[in-house]
Amino acid sequence: MSDLLERLRGRGWRLTAQRRVVAEVLDGDHVHYTADEVHAKAADLLPEISRATVYNTLGELVSLGEVLEVCTDGRAKRYDPNAHHAHQHLVCSRCGTIRDVHPAGDLVANLPAEERFGFQVSAVDVTFRGICPDCAAA
Amino acid sequence: MSDLLERLRGRGWRLTAQRRVVAEVLDGDHVHYTADEVHAKAADLLPEISRATVYNTLGELVSLGEVLEVCTDGRAKRYDPNAHHAHQHLVCSRCGTIRDVHPAGDLVANLPAEERFGFQVSAVDVTFRGICPDCAAA
DNA sequence: ATCCTACATTGGACTCTGTCTAAGTCAAGA
DNA sequence: TCTTGACTTAGACAGAGTCCAATGTAGGAT
Known part of the structure; x- marks a missing residue:
């Protein structure tokens, strides 16, 4: 996941503390957090981060194909960072x-x-x- | 679908105009309405029907296994009356x-x-x- | 046929997810 | 270091769904 940020910077992403923190939260296997869970965990690392930024960043990661949205229960969407391995x-x-x-x-x-x-x-x-x-x- | 109501009555369902109308709206193949669409169509037949009743009735039909909830896009859930044919x-x-x-x-x-x-x-x-x-x- | 009562319905307030906006902030190229 | 356009923020807003107290009624009992 650490090279994710480099990859995104190559695509013109401005590298901010907020984006770094969101990427960090999403690192790992079998990770499927809701946007609010990502926000809570991100806020542990960067207390001022806003909900809107988390939503924006997740949306961008999805558009860029780095993260998948999964919807298994009709409640909040979950975000799956394992987008490069079909599963x-x-x-x-x-x-x-x-x-x-x-x-x-x-x-x-x-x-x-x-x-x-x-x-x-x-x-x-x-x-x-x-x-x-x-x-x-x- | 007409015998659905009889079947449910056999299971202790009280047969009300509202429930009849919701069942009628859900009749057919390739039907996948959202709760609000069901409410709109039901209201054409029974103008006073409330949103809460539509949600209650759909929830009951799902619990009873007569209708399936499907969630294809992370927006509103859709209701699929074709529950007795695996698909x-x-x-x-x-x-x-x-x-x-x-x-x-x-x-x-x-x-x-x-x-x-x-x-x-x-x-x-x-x-x-x-x-x-x-x-x-x- | 009518009465009773437990079950159903209603409308409105409320929660949860998610989106939007206007104002302020800051990364990074010049 | 300056500048600027991209980024972030708080809070208002919107859509989907749930909950509740008050009211209505289906259907068994009489």
Whole structure:
């Protein structure tokens, strides 16, 4: 993630403390924070950061293809920094925990031509749902 | 859909004009209205119906497994009355049109055991994305 | 047929997410 | 170091959804 900032600077991004902090919060695997969670964690590092800036920065990272938006439950969107490795999501129906997963095969190919209604199909989002080990034990 | 009301009455549902109207609005194939769209259409048939009742009724239909909630874009949830026929969704990235589709094969089986993190996986939601014929032509 | 009462409905206030704007601030090139 | 346009800020606003107290009514009991 540290070279993310360099990459973005190469694309004309002005490098501010706020953007640095947001990028830092999003670093890691299986990270899927909501915008407000990102804001809370960013504010631990940079107390004056505003909600608007977090939303702006997340939106820019999404436009630039560095971060994915995921929406697994109809509530707040979550931001997934793992955009450069194609993956899908596995969600616990009870506690909402999200894991990145890698299904086998070509998922788009699962949709037969006669089920495409003339669409040019270019992507597929998959959400596997189940109960995580912690919730199953409880 | 007409026997839906009878089925629900058998489960102790009180049959009110409001619930009848909501069920009527949701009748049909490839129906994926937002709660506010359901409210608008219901209000054409029963002008006094309130938003709260529409939300309550939709929530009950979802709990009873008669209607599915689908969330394809992080905006308003949509309600899909086709809950008794397993299916997935194909969404136009430009105009948002949604079609019900039926992918081939067992989609849950695409997730290898070593990618399940100990979850008991029970369901999978798939959203195919692409450009619909109308948007491609325009 | 009417009465009762628990269940349903209503409108409005409220919460949560997210967007917008006008004014102030600052990164980085000159 | 100066300048300037891009960035940040606080707060107002908007959209989606929930909650609540007051009112209405479906349908079983009489």
